[in-house]
Amino acid sequence: EVQLVESGGGLVQPGGSLRLSCAASGFTFSSYSINWVRQAPGKGLEWISHITSHSDTIYYADSVKGRFTISRDNAKSSLSLQMHSLRDEDTAVYYCAREYYTRMDLWGQGTTVTVSS
Amino acid sequence: QSVLTQPPSVSGAPGQRVTISCTGSSSNIGAGYDVHWYQQLPGTAPKLLIYGNNNRPSGVPDRFSGSKSGTSASLAITGLQVEDEADYFCQSFDSRVWVFGGGTKLTVL
Numbered sequence: 001e002v003q004l005v006e007s008g009g010g011l012v013q014p015g016g017s018l019r020l021s022c023a024a025s026g027f028t029f030s031s032y033s034i035n036w037v038r039q040a041p042g043k044g045l046e047w048i049s050h051i052t053s054h055s056d057t058i059y060y061a062d063s064v065k066g067r068f069t070i071s072r073d074n075a076k077s078s079l080s081l082q083m084h085s086l087r088d089e090d091t092a093v094y095y096c097a098r099e100y101y102t103r104m105d106l107w108g109q110g111t112t113v114t115v116s117s
Numbered sequence: 118q119s120v121l122t123q124p125p126s127v128s129g130a131p132g133q134r135v136t137i138s139c140t141g142s143s144s145n146i147g148a149g150y151d152v153h154w155y156q157q158l159p160g161t162a163p164k165l166l167i168y169g170n171n172n173r174p175s176g177v178p179d180r181f182s183g184s185k186s187g188t189s190a191s192l193a194i195t196g197l198q199v200e201d202e203a204d205y206f207c208q209s210f211d212s213r214v215w216v217f218g219g220g221t222k223l224t225v226l
Contacts, residue, residue, distance in 0.1 A: 035215060037163075044119060045155075045163065045206050047215035059213050095162055102210045103153040103168040110162055 002026035002106065004096050009111030016086050020111055022079040022096035027106075029077035030054070033099040036070060036081050038092035039110075046092075049081065050099070064090075086115045120145060121207050121218035128224040129197045137221045139190045139207030147188035150210040154183055154192045157204040157220075166205070167192060199225050 008020040022034070036049045049070040050059045058070055069082040079096055093112050097104035122140040129135040139152060146152055154167040165174055167183035170190065182193045190209075194201055202225045207218040 037215075037217075044220040045208075045217040047217065050215065061214065097163075101169070102151055102215070103165060104155075104163075104208070104215075105165050105168070105174065107162040107164065 004098065004106060004108035006094060006096055006108040006111035009094065009113045011114045011116065012086055013117050014087060014115055016115070017082070017084045018086065018113060020081040020083065020094055020113070022081075022108060024077040024079070024098075027098075029072075030074035034072065034079050035097045035099050035104060036079075037095045037097050037104070037107075038090075038113075039095070040089070040092040043092075051079070083113070086113075088115050091115045119219040120211060120214075120216035121209060123205075123207060123218035123221045125219070126222045126224065128226055129194075130226045131197050131199060133197050134193065134195045135197060135223065136194075137192045137205055137207075137223070139192070139218050141188050141190075141209060141211075141216075143188060145188075145209045145211035145216055146185065146190060148211075152183065152185050152190035153208045154181075155206045155208065157206065159203070163206065194223070197225050201225055 005023045012018050033052045048061045048064050051070045067085045072079045093110040095110045096108045098106040151169045155163040156166040157163045170185040171183045180196045184191050204220045206220045
């Protein structure tokens, strides 16, 4: 089955760190760029990071630049998002999404990150 | 404040036609970047509904259609069904940033 499965979410205190993972299966992971998109409770979608198929190019939204790091391991068909200096406003469901010509054609089910003391 | 502007809500009766607008600017939609639409049913992940302005992925009913003109795009849904009740988001690209609309909640009366 073609799918993305996120994991690693949880409750973390402000200023803390968390590492999210995204496991891909059913397709050639190394052929696709992948994005992280998040959705705060009751809010819309916010793109936060992009990595090309062989990690040549990485982009971040201003809201997470300098705090979050995206990486991938094509041999393991996996993607990670290392998050540091977490803030209340980082509370959201985090999705990984496969990209094809700027469209996100496959999404994971999401993992929830709650930043609270 | 989203880069792309959508109405917060639209509604329609079963069988009717509704449209959802998505307004951008000369740096995103107006620059020629494609517009994509996503449907998010309650409690689920977004799903690609329309890509490349007016193309439907396999499995999406032809009741859903998209269009683009200038700095705006629209999603049209004809023959509204109860199961169409969801949030709809437009998305485009803008100077190394992937941008979304704020989302539109469709209520089927």
